[in-house]
Amino acid sequence: MLGLNAVPVSSQQLTDSPQVVSSQDALCLLRFSFSAPRVQHLVRCSPSVDNRTFDELLRTALGLCRITNCDLTDTQWLQASLTIRKGGLGVRQVDSLALPVFLASSANTRSLQAAILPSHFSHVDSVFQSYKDRLLTIFGHVPTGDSSHKQSAGDRPGLQSARDSVESSKSDP
Numbered sequence: 001m002l003g004l005n006a007v008p009v010s011s012q013q014l015t016d017s018p019q020v021v022s023s024q025d026a027l028c029l030l031r032f033s034f035s036a037p038r039v040q041h042l043v044r045c046s047p048s049v050d051n052r053t054f055d056e057l058l059r060t061a062l063g064l065c066r067i068t069n070c071d072l073t074d075t076q077w078l079q080a081s082l083t084i085r086k087g088g089l090g091v092r093q094v095d096s097l098a099l100p101v102f103l104a105s106s107a108n109t110r111s112l113q114a115a116i117l118p119s120h121f122s123h124v125d126s127v128f129q130s131y132k133d134r135l136l137t138i139f140g141h142v143p144t145g146d147s148s149h150k151q152s153a154g155d156r157p158g159l160q161s162a163r164d165s166v167e168s169s170k171s172d173p
Helices: 011-016 023-034 036-045 052-059 064-068 074-080 094-108 110-116 126-139 145-149 151-168
Strands: none
Touching (some): 023 036, 023 064, 074 151, 094 126, 094 151
């Protein structure tokens, strides 16, 4: 990992050093620079659907637990990873975004792929189809038509499922 001065910094050095920015600034940096936006271009282009290690770093020593100075339960982490509009902090889990992001990007470039690749490569993309089936299995819905190339359409069922899970865990309305 690179520090601000482009000098290599280890995870241990980051966790051992005192916090040098305010919690609000640290949360903004985490949301906009170090979390999902940082790796979103990777998951858009590669079928990467197991990002639990990255998400665990966001949650623990390098991320939200360190900023808030408390251990988050699984439900609290789930709520924090919701969008602000859905009642979270907007620190999105890469693991939940990877599948809809990849599928939206793939669907959006299918016509371009067909134009570039020779006709014998234009058969059904088995990787794309398997991830589409996986999304269908998990959420029971796969965006079709014009909405198939929109990340938000594929992400919406996962966000709603997470929000429902947080709501059902409440002991008092």
